[in-house]
Amino acid sequence: MPPRYEPRRVEEKWQRLWEERRLFEADLDPTRPKYYVLEMFPYPSGRIHMGHVRNYTIGDVVARYQWMRGYNVLHPMGWDAFGLPAENAAMKHGLHPHAWTRENIAYMRAQLKALGYSYDWRRELATCDPDYYRWEQLVFLKMYERGLAYKKEAPVNWCPSCQTVLANEQVEGGLCWRCDTPVMLKELPQWFFRITAYAEELLNDLDRLTHWPERVITMQRNWIGKSHGAEIDFPLEGGGEPLRVFTTRQDTLWGATFMSLAPEHPRALELAAGTPQEEAVRRFVEHWSAVNRSRGAVEELTKEGVFTGRYCTNPVTGWRLPIYVANFVLMEYGTGAVMAVPAHDQRDFEFARVYGLPIRVVIQPPGGELRAESLTAAYEGEGVLVDSGPFSGLTSEAAKPAIVAFLEERGLGQGTVHYRLRDWGISRQRYWGAPIPILYCDACGTVPVPEKDLPVVLPLDVQVKLVGASPLAELESFWKVPCPACGGPARREVDTMDTFVESSWYFLRFTCPGYTGGIVDPQQVAYWAPVDQYIGGIEHAVLHLLYARFFTKVLRDLGYIGLSEPFERLLTQGMVLKDGAKMAKSKGNVVDPDDMIATYGADTTRLFLLFAAPPEKDLEWSDQGVAGAHRFLHRVWTLVHTLLPEIAGAAPYAGSGEDLPPPLWELRHQVHRTIKRVTDDIEDEFHFNTAIAAVMELVNHCYPALESLPRDGLARSVWREAVEAILKLLNPMVPHLAEELWQALGHETSLMQAPWPTADPAALVESALTLVIQVNGKVRGEIKVPAAASDDDIRRLALEHVQQDERLRKWVPGPPKKVILARRRLINLVV
Numbered sequence: 001m002p003p004r005y006e007p008r009r010v011e012e013k014w015q016r017l018w019e020e021r022r023l024f025e026a027d028l029d030p031t032r033p034k035y036y037v038l039e040m041f042p043y044p045s046g047r048i049h050m051g052h053v054r055n056y057t058i059g060d061v062v063a064r065y066q067w068m069r070g071y072n073v074l075h076p077m078g079w080d081a082f083g084l085p086a087e088n089a090a091m092k093h094g095l096h097p098h099a100w101t102r103e104n105i106a107y108m109r110a111q112l113k114a115l116g117y118s119y120d121w122r123r124e125l126a127t128c129d130p131d132y133y134r135w136e137q138l139v140f141l142k143m144y145e146r147g148l149a150y151k152k153e154a155p156v157n158w159c160p161s162c163q164t165v166l167a168n169e170q171v172e173g174g175l176c177w178r179c180d181t182p183v184m185l186k187e188l189p190q191w192f193f194r195i196t197a198y199a200e201e202l203l204n205d206l207d208r209l210t211h212w213p214e215r216v217i218t219m220q221r222n223w224i225g226k227s228h229g230a231e232i233d234f235p236l237e238g239g240g241e242p243l244r245v246f247t248t249r250q251d252t253l254w255g256a257t258f259m260s261l262a263p264e265h266p267r268a269l270e271l272a273a274g275t276p277q278e279e280a281v282r283r284f285v286e287h288w289s290a291v292n293r294s295r296g297a298v299e300e301l302t303k304e305g306v307f308t309g310r311y312c313t314n315p316v317t318g319w320r321l322p323i324y325v326a327n328f329v330l331m332e333y334g335t336g337a338v339m340a341v342p343a344h345d346q347r348d349f350e351f352a353r354v355y356g357l358p359i360r361v362v363i364q365p366p367g368g369e370l371r372a373e374s375l376t377a378a379y380e381g382e383g384v385l386v387d388s389g390p391f392s393g394l395t396s397e398a399a400k401p402a403i404v405a406f407l408e409e410r411g412l413g414q415g416t417v418h419y420r421l422r423d424w425g426i427s428r429q430r431y432w433g434a435p436i437p438i439l440y441c442d443a444c445g446t447v448p449v450p451e452k453d454l455p456v457v458l459p460l461d462v463q464v465k466l467v468g469a470s471p472l473a474e475l476e477s478f479w480k481v482p483c484p485a486c487g488g489p490a491r492r493e494v495d496t497m498d499t500f501v502e503s504s505w506y507f508l509r510f511t512c513p514g515y516t517g518g519i520v521d522p523q524q525v526a527y528w529a530p531v532d533q534y535i536g537g538i539e540h541a542v543l544h545l546l547y548a549r550f551f552t553k554v555l556r557d558l559g560y561i562g563l564s565e566p567f568e569r570l571l572t573q574g575m576v577l578k579d580g581a582k583m584a585k586s587k588g589n590v591v592d593p594d595d596m597i598a599t600y601g602a603d604t605t606r607l608f609l610l611f612a613a614p615p616e617k618d619l620e621w622s623d624q625g626v627a628g629a630h631r632f633l634h635r636v637w638t639l640v641h642t643l644l645p646e647i648a649g650a651a652p653y654a655g656s657g658e659d660l661p662p663p664l665w666e667l668r669h670q671v672h673r674t675i676k677r678v679t680d681d682i683e684d685e686f687h688f689n690t691a692i693a694a695v696m697e698l699v700n701h702c703y704p705a706l707e708s709l710p711r712d713g714l715a716r717s718v719w720r721e722a723v724e725a726i727l728k729l730l731n732p733m734v735p736h737l738a739e740e741l742w743q744a745l746g747h748e749t750s751l752m753q754a755p756w757p758t759a760d761p762a763a764l765v766e767s768a769l770t771l772v773i774q775v776n777g778k779v780r781g782e783i784k785v786p787a788a789a790s791d792d793d794i795r796r797l798a799l800e801h802v803q804q805d806e807r808l809r810k811w812v813p814g815p816p817k818k819v820i821l822a823r824r825r826l827i828n829l830v831v
Helices: 007-021 050-068 084-092 097-114 130-145 195-208 214-224 250-255 268-272 278-289 295-300 346-355 396-409 522-528 544-557 593-599 602-611 623-647 662-683 688-708 714-730 735-744 791-804
Strands: 034-039 072-074 149-159 164-166 184-193 226-234 243-247 258-261 305-313 320-326 337-340 413-419 438-441 445-448 480-482 489-492 531-536 567-572 576-578 768-775 778-786 818-822 826-830
Touching: 007 097, 007 593, 007 602, 007 735, 034 050, 034 522, 050 072, 050 531, 050 576, 050 593, 050 602, 084 097, 097 593, 130 149, 130 445, 130 544, 164 184, 195 214, 195 226, 195 544, 214 544, 214 567, 226 250, 226 396, 243 250, 243 258, 243 337, 250 396, 258 305, 258 346, 268 278, 268 305, 268 320, 278 305, 278 320, 305 346, 320 337, 320 346, 337 346, 396 413, 544 567, 593 602, 602 623, 602 688, 602 735, 623 688, 623 714, 623 735, 662 688, 662 714, 688 714, 714 735, 768 791, 778 791, 791 818, 791 826
Parallel strands: 034 072, 034 531, 258 320, 531 567, 768 826
Antiparallel strands: 149 164, 149 184, 226 243, 226 413, 258 337, 305 320, 438 445, 438 489, 480 489, 768 778, 818 826
């Protein structure tokens, strides 16, 4: 009778032993190839949830697998501790953000350890530590010196609930990404990082990221939004500076019938001044300037506008175009002024219908003919130009460069490139963040904090409020300082940095968390970086991942590092769902990892999350699936302990297989077939679910073999090889169980120190071939033949089989005219 499998006892034992043996500590070793695997670190604003567990389990499997393959594996963990999530959660619980954050870090660290993850805890960092953010303050100063950090008045996205500014990327469908409150626009002085200076490189280098999901590449490419087009000047009626527009569809210029300005356009109020429309325009601008109109939100708006009372002239047709201010035009793209071509832009079409504006067709689709009076929607595709002066008859593709040349020759415009990407606003009017190292002096102006005075430490002795201004503005001991330049009174900047600044470089600091000589240790970062495998959610495609790429290039140009891209490979894992929905307390469908560990153990929890779906797909939680994973581990435990008396002292089989009788040869064939399948599945996009299924099939094969195969003599070593292979293959997924059974076999060193198994090519040779039998090209059956059979033997065996099989005989009543053997996989009988 095998001993009882007790997951909690086994798991606590091995977690203690791994820590005592310091097994997961990674140090620089130039003699070994490195592998840096990293999961996106968590906000410590609550407890670990199943989404975290899935993410970190995937990373742990990769780390343990690469360790067994001989790599020097760096697998760190830390805490994205600053920012709104931690601050808001702390306030709701009546605690200081620092106390709340530290308490959660301690609890979540214990949860991660209980799951058996192979982290090098020596490298743990929290972004709220002054020893961490002092270095990003230094980077801020260096960026300020180079003009990459600057301050300006700007209309910003303001969340009235969180009482802070949001970056464009943090506004989703017009709502705050954290609390779903409608976002409004507000004019404030803000600090920005000039990410637009890197737009072209960020775009071009996407082609280097061949191991990133295409979906993420596409999202970043669209967000950067490079557009080739033309800037065109439309003269104002009555004189004055022309209105300049940017368009990528200069081939539709002859169809422009009105002009649209964004409500924030600096000339909107100026144009309306002194006209009967002045008051209406002022009200419209005030209203829509305070409403968030992000890219996604604009698409949902009912198209509205107001006539400014002014006109401009189409520079190529001479037509008089009314100038409107429209709610669907964005200041952040192009020039904030749009030449409206209602026949060929759906938004312009809808607007023109509402306001009775003319519609002129200037592009005809291939093989069709459009008439303005019969249009029910804009035709936005390319085609052949009509009613377009000298360009009529040209295709859109041919006309675009020709029209640019035409405009440039006449001084009416020029070809240019625009990007949708806008500079990154990093100012946050909240307390829990890294202070911005800037002072303001009446005599000297804006003064950077001297490097010797870093870090500017966030004071902890403050009363933090859920809403309202940051307490830093009210804390005189923080903001009142002498000017380092003149010695006069100065005021410290009281905005803090966006938390995405901290997460834009933490992966580099993990290579040298205790280094005091600078932001990173050049020797350590040169060895470990870039991250070989990064794992996290798709929701970070145009937030964290874009910012991290930008920050890496900045640090390169500042001379701190030598790499241009931070992450070699990226895996975006799917969500964990229950009852078809994302787990949430409000939906009552949350599964607590602590409960799962207490009931089934960490290995069962890990195994289910890996087996239930491929890592990039969403996973539906199943209590039956968890129970099934638990039963499988019991089967492995029982199998090993059943064989243990016979194989305890045996060495794994190491022969060629020629000395094995067919039943033992077949067992060994199944073992090495499984080794190949599991290795291929892990190497091919981390298909852990099919890898686990392969091991399950091998275990299922072993159980009947216990009754039919011997366990003495040569069989002992074959069984020993089979059991060791099963444990090695399962070790990355269920390390506690695998280690316990490995030790039971008599091994004194950790299974992590054993090499990953390799499939023996000789053992992979199939003992039999399965061929499909077709009659006149239609599948009618199949046959198994010896793998060593000649082609003539296969034809003979197939004909004999046909005569013996009653179902096949009716299709082949006599000798076939032809017997065609195709690639030793298919035999076609022509009758």
